[in-house]
Amino acid sequence: MLLSELTQKLGGTIVVDKPEAIIRSAYTSDLLSDVMGHCGDESALITIQNHLNTIAVCTLAGIEAIVICHNRPIPEDMKVAAEREGVAIVTTPLSQFAASVALGELEASVR
Template identity: 50%
Template sequence: MTVKTSELADYLSGEWVQPVFRDQEIAGGYTSALLSDAMGKAVDEGILITIQAHKNTVAVAALKDLRAIIICGNRTVPADMIQAAKDEGIGIFRTPENQFTVSGKLYLLLNN
């Protein structure tokens, strides 16, 4: 199934905290709390599922041409992270769900 970035809100609990992004198809997802791990293994044109709510997460997402960052656990997203993501055209979605739950939902969504 093909899914666009804008459709994430239809399938996940939460909200867009940075809704200015390129609305493109999602190629996959990667879950990690280690940015060096995500930098090496995240799927280009995918989604990063993480608890890392800071500006460096956006730098990794931009390097990997990621469509969006999903911040789990309802963590606060700082203003400098939101601005950096807006500048890069990368969406930030915040959810109260944990990384395991979000990863499972995204996997089912992309593989049905």
């Protein structure tokens, strides 16, 4: 799935773009230790963890895109790091559950 399609399904907004990203799976979690332990690559992370450290974890795990739920604001340092590291950020008004349902055709990401 391309980022544009993912964003459309979420009724979301692209904050940091990555047009070349191909997203095959997704994982939903707000605990970064859990994300690090279980989320695989070529994936989207559905979360409310709008923090700089989320970008670092995505870089380690090979996560292509972060979906920030409830339209939580993206801190400037998080945005800058995402641009630098090549991680896409999409915000959506949906909850984590509703966002997961909207992206239900993706595989469940596993590490």
